[in-house]
Amino acid sequence: MNSETGHSGQNEKTVTNRTMDVVVALIFMGVSALVMSDSWRVGASWAADGPQAGYFPFYVGLIMFIASAVTLVQNFVTRHPDLGNFVDRTQLVSVMQVLVPTVAYVGLIFILGIYLASAVFIAFFMWWLGKYSPARIIPVAVGVPLALFVMFEIWFLVPLPKGPLETALGY
Amino acid sequence: MEALTSLIGGFGVLADPMNIVYMFVGITLGVLIGVLPGLGGANGVAILLPLTFSMTPVSAIIMLSSIYWGALFGGAITSILFNIPGEPWSVATTFDGHPMAQKGKAGEALTGAFTGSFIGAFFAVLLITFLAPVIAKFALQFGPAEFFAVYLLTFCAFVGMGREPAAKVIAAMMLGFALAAVGIDTVTGQLRMTFGSVELLRGFDFLVAVIGLFGVGEILLTMEEGLAFKGKSAAINLKVVVNTWKQLPKYWVGCLRSAIVGCWMGVTPGGATPASFMSYGLAKKFSKNGRNFGKGELEGVVMPEVAAHAAGTSALLPMLTLGIPGSPTAAVLLGGLLIWGLQPGPLLFVEQKDFVWGLIASIYLGNIAGLIVVLTTVPIFAAILRIPFSVIAPIILVICAVGAYTVHNAGLDIAVMLVFGVIGYLFKKLQYPLAPLVLALVLGDMAESSFRQAMLVSQGHLSIFWSNPLVGSIVTLALVMLIWPLVSMVLARFKAHGSKPAAAE
Numbered sequence: 001m002n003s004e005t006g007h008s009g010q011n012e013k014t015v016t017n018r019t020m021d022v023v024v025a026l027i028f029m030g031v032s033a034l035v036m037s038d039s040w041r042v043g044a045s046w047a048a049d050g051p052q053a054g055y056f057p058f059y060v061g062l063i064m065f066i067a068s069a070v071t072l073v074q075n076f077v078t079r080h081p082d083l084g085n086f087v088d089r090t091q092l093v094s095v096m097q098v099l100v101p102t103v104a105y106v107g108l109i110f111i112l113g114i115y116l117a118s119a120v121f122i123a124f125f126m127w128w129l130g131k132y133s134p135a136r137i138i139p140v141a142v143g144v145p146l147a148l149f150v151m152f153e154i155w156f157l158v159p160l161p162k163g164p165l166e167t168a169l170g171y
Numbered sequence: 172m173e174a175l176t177s178l179i180g181g182f183g184v185l186a187d188p189m190n191i192v193y194m195f196v197g198i199t200l201g202v203l204i205g206v207l208p209g210l211g212g213a214n215g216v217a218i219l220l221p222l223t224f225s226m227t228p229v230s231a232i233i234m235l236s237s238i239y240w241g242a243l244f245g246g247a248i249t250s251i252l253f254n255i256p257g258e259p260w261s262v263a264t265t266f267d268g269h270p271m272a273q274k275g276k277a278g279e280a281l282t283g284a285f286t287g288s289f290i291g292a293f294f295a296v297l298l299i300t301f302l303a304p305v306i307a308k309f310a311l312q313f314g315p316a317e318f319f320a321v322y323l324l325t326f327c328a329f330v331g332m333g334r335e336p337a338a339k340v341i342a343a344m345m346l347g348f349a350l351a352a353v354g355i356d357t358v359t360g361q362l363r364m365t366f367g368s369v370e371l372l373r374g375f376d377f378l379v380a381v382i383g384l385f386g387v388g389e390i391l392l393t394m395e396e397g398l399a400f401k402g403k404s405a406a407i408n409l410k411v412v413v414n415t416w417k418q419l420p421k422y423w424v425g426c427l428r429s430a431i432v433g434c435w436m437g438v439t440p441g442g443a444t445p446a447s448f449m450s451y452g453l454a455k456k457f458s459k460n461g462r463n464f465g466k467g468e469l470e471g472v473v474m475p476e477v478a479a480h481a482a483g484t485s486a487l488l489p490m491l492t493l494g495i496p497g498s499p500t501a502a503v504l505l506g507g508l509l510i511w512g513l514q515p516g517p518l519l520f521v522e523q524k525d526f527v528w529g530l531i532a533s534i535y536l537g538n539i540a541g542l543i544v545v546l547t548t549v550p551i552f553a554a555i556l557r558i559p560f561s562v563i564a565p566i567i568l569v570i571c572a573v574g575a576y577t578v579h580n581a582g583l584d585i586a587v588m589l590v591f592g593v594i595g596y597l598f599k600k601l602q603y604p605l606a607p608l609v610l611a612l613v614l615g616d617m618a619e620s621s622f623r624q625a626m627l628v629s630q631g632h633l634s635i636f637w638s639n640p641l642v643g644s645i646v647t648l649a650l651v652m653l654i655w656p657l658v659s660m661v662l663a664r665f666k667a668h669g670s671k672p673a674a675a676e
């Protein structure tokens with residue numbers, strides 16, 4: 001967890017800030033092309049009764065395209081390109097340690113419902129990253145979803161996604 | 172005087188004891204949100220918004236705005252004790268706050284910060300009380316062209332005053348507008364950018380976006396920094412508080428300056444974060460102890476807090492009078508108004524007097540309540556911060572997921588939130604600002620409809636934006652803001668090249 005930013009060794013290299021900047025600018029240009037083409041499809045000009053539905057978004061897309069193109073060009077014409085490391089390898093690993101389980105958690109919500117999925121997620125996280133003993137994990141992993149259940153289903157009457165377990169219990 | 176009578180009426184609304192309870196609940200939740208990483212004013216309010224649907228609008232706005240005040244207070248706790256800004260606007264507070272804590276003067280620093288916050292908020296709410304009705308009355312005469320001009324000014328101000336590269340500000344902003352346009356076009360009923368998907372018919376809800384961008388994105392950033400919370404302990408007792416308060420009156424000039432900076436940055440959507448930095452910089456320049464700044468000077472803690480809180484509070488002024496929020500959190504509150512069936516804008520002051528003045532009165536009381544709550548409960552909140560990140564992080568992610576789901580009771584929104592989380596992380600790292608994206612997403616539909624109405628009036632001629640002095644000056648000011656980065660770049664180049672002759676335009 002202790003990352004040494006600044007003087008990272010060769011093995012910490014991932015991509016430069018410039019590469020990332022260029023990639024994101026290209027994605028932006030792609031998105032704006034999509035926006036412009038769809039706006040053109042619904043009509044981006046002037047009809048008898050006023051501006052068409054695509055009129056406003058078309059220009060939004062156009063401005064986004066130009067702005068991203070400027071970012072793109074700036075990254076190549078500058079005399080001092082930002083060649084710093086975008087993210088250290090250890091940092092990237094840390095980020096992935098959160099992101100990957102979270103993606104799995106969101107997938108689990110669709111299968112198990114939010115309460116059970118949350119319990120599994122919290123338990124996994126505490127066991128994997130926190131190296132806690134089950135005696136510390138179980139109260140938190142069970143308590144938090146239970147508190148949410150009481151708050152949402154009983155107190156505020158806002159239904160959250162439920163899975164087979166809740167159905168078996170009669171909810 | 173009319174404002175005073177209305178304000179008294181507003182305090183009458185607060186006489187309902189339930190509203191006072193909501194206020195304290197809101198403040199406490201707000202401080203908690205401000206202290207926890209990944210939860211902040213904007214996404215905290217966004218997550219709790221669906222829970223208020225069953226309340227009356229007045230109670231709901233009191234609770235949600237109290238969360239906002241609480242979050243503004245809470246950011247200072249982590250900055251001073253842990254050197255970790257809980258909120259972006261408390262970064263400047265760490266400069267002198269943490270050194271003070273290291274010297275064992277944490278109590279003084281916290282008292283100074285909280286009192287500074289209170290002073291800033293008080294200035295801003297005075298401004299709101301007396302200026303808001305005037306602006307609202309003035310804005311009643313606005314037509315679509317004037318409204319679009321004000322929207323334009325809001326967005327151009329981001330470009331002119333932002334610290335990020337102008338092209339990136341514009342790109343992020345336009346992405347917000349594009350996302351706002353997804354779904355059914357309100358005027359013609361046509362489908363835009365849905366690409367045949369039923370899920371996209373609903374469009375992108377900015378609440379989901381806010382929870383992802385600010386919540387999940389922040390967790391990813393925190394994880395990257397690999398934080399281990401090692402804080403100083405805080406002891407606040409009456410003696411420390413009184414001793415600190417005795418030192419404050421001599422800073423009155425600085426406080427006034429910071430409050431003005433804060434109010435200006437809050438009303439124009441510069442926001443609390445640049446306001447706090449600007450105020451710190453000014454205080455450093457003008458203070459007698461300027462060279463001690465950064466080593467633990469009380470003045471350096473108070474000034475950024477005054478400005479940040481003044482900016483955070485005065486951000487409600489344009490939201491209430493014009494329907495244009497000055498900060499992402501104010502934008503979320505604005506979204507709340509729309510959901511409760513209230514149309515923000517000048518008519519609010521005519522049609523919903525109870526609501527508006529109840530809210531304004533609650534800002535006065537809320538900040539007094541907030542000051543009391545934070546001064547008495549700091550040790551508890553500091554203890555919460557000692558819970559390791561591997562326990563706190565999954566709980567916050569679960570809360571974010573629940574919050575995203577409850578906005579529309581749509582499971583897919585949780586996945587959308589996650590995508591916005593990754594976007595938030597990338598944007599933060601690449602210096603794309605998040606605030607203009609969120610504001611564009613909130614205001615997109617309204618900005619578009621005012622633009623289309625204005626175009627209808629003029630039959631497609633842009634000249635309508637210079638058709639009278641008012642709209643003309645707003646639009647011109649907006650365009651100046653827009654090209655300001657270019658102008659300052661050219662000026663900087665001239666300075667760098669010394670005495671080269673200026674090329675005629």
